[in-house]
Amino acid sequence: MEVTTENPVAQSRLSGLLGPENVIVTTVEQLFAWAQGHSFWPLTSGLACCALEMMACGAGRFDLARFGYEVFRPSPRHADLLIVAGTLTWKMAPPLVRLYEQMPESKWVIAMGSCASGGGPFVDSYSVVQGVDKILPVDVYIPGCPPRPEALMHGMLTLKEKVMAAKRRGGKK
Amino acid sequence: MNQVMIETGVVESTPAALLADLQELRDNAAYRFDRLLDVTAVDRGETLELVYRLHSLQTNCDLVVKASVDSAKPEIASVSGLWEAALFGEREVQDMFGVVFIGHPDPRPLLAPEDGFGFFPLRKNYKLPGRSGQAGR
Structure with a gap:
């Protein structure tokens, strides 16, 4: 097997993957993890000021689409990533949990900012x-x-690293 | 319009007479307080003082009406039948002070979670638990 690339990192990664005739051999789980990790569909779920940074992230200047994460969905049925962007009050907590429960598996949660991480x-x-x-x-x-x-x-x-690493280890999520 | 005249008076009422007093203030041609600006409350310790801020578009006068209820059993008639603006204000006072508004058509918590906070945040005897105090919630 021969891999031709200038990039030494890519060289080392590809050399473990490529078989004869440039065929990549992997497991279905790793293939799914690769696809999932490179194409999150986030839920449009801004709660406070962090949401503006999330919006800026998706707009042209920063362009989240470079990574394949730009498909913000207004329905939890279409989303697999809940970005909790802002302050969560106890009044809002039950609706947010309900949104999370409506999202299909596999799904992930990002706590964005001080408030979502620990109250701020x-x-x-x-x-x-x-x-x-x-x-x-x-x-x-x-x-x-x-x-x-x-x-x-x-x-x-x-x-993305977490999603792909978990599947490489064979664990859940 | 009449001349601009902004004055604020304060009158005391009682829970029993509140509805009749406010209706008089709203409907009597001498007063014509046709707007309810705000419903709030003050914790005076033994009593809770309900505060109704009225305004008249006819005379451009403000009036504050107060009525005190027992802190241990705070109940008072809802004025939402006189001014619909009281609907949300009374629910807020209900969440923050624990006042029961008799006759309110929709007394669900407005700012508190659906099952309530379990305490009344704007009462003077409520102490903030601090950052470790919510652990049991």
Whole structure:
């Protein structure tokens, strides 16, 4: 087997994958993980100011579409990624859990910003959930108040790594 | 329109007489308080003081009407039959102070979760739990 590329990283990765006749041999699980990790369909789920950074992320200047993550869906039935972008109050918590439950498997949750990660500046309030991990299983936490679009992109790429690594290990999610 | 005249008076009422008093203020041609600006409350310890802010588009006058209820059993008639603007204000006071508005057509929590906070945040005896205090919720 011979792989021709200038990139040493790509060289090392491809050399383990390519068989004779340039055929890539893999498992269905890894193939699905590769597709899922490169094509998240996020739910349009802005709760507060972080949502504006999320919108900027999808717009032309930052262009989330470069990574294949730009298909924000207004319906949870079409989405597989819940980006909790903003402050979550106890009043809003039941509807958010309901949205999460309406999303089909496989699904992931990103806690975007200080509020979603741990309550943020409102951590002492009686009405604010002290981090969405109190009510939802969070995969990636993004710090910042609010995080810049680059940080959200880094979070989604981190989630991609997580999705693909989990399937390589053979574990769940 | 009449001349611009902005004055704010304060009158005390009682829970029993509140509805009749407010109806008089709204309908009597001498007053014509046709708008309800706000319903809120003040915790005075033994009593909760309900505060109704009225405004007249006819005379451009403001009026504050107050009525005190027992903090241990805070109940008062809803004024939503006189001004629909009271619907949300009374629900907020209900969430924040625990006042029961008798005759309110839709007394679901407005700001609190569906099953309520379990406490009344704007009462003076409520203390913020701090960042570790919500753990049991």
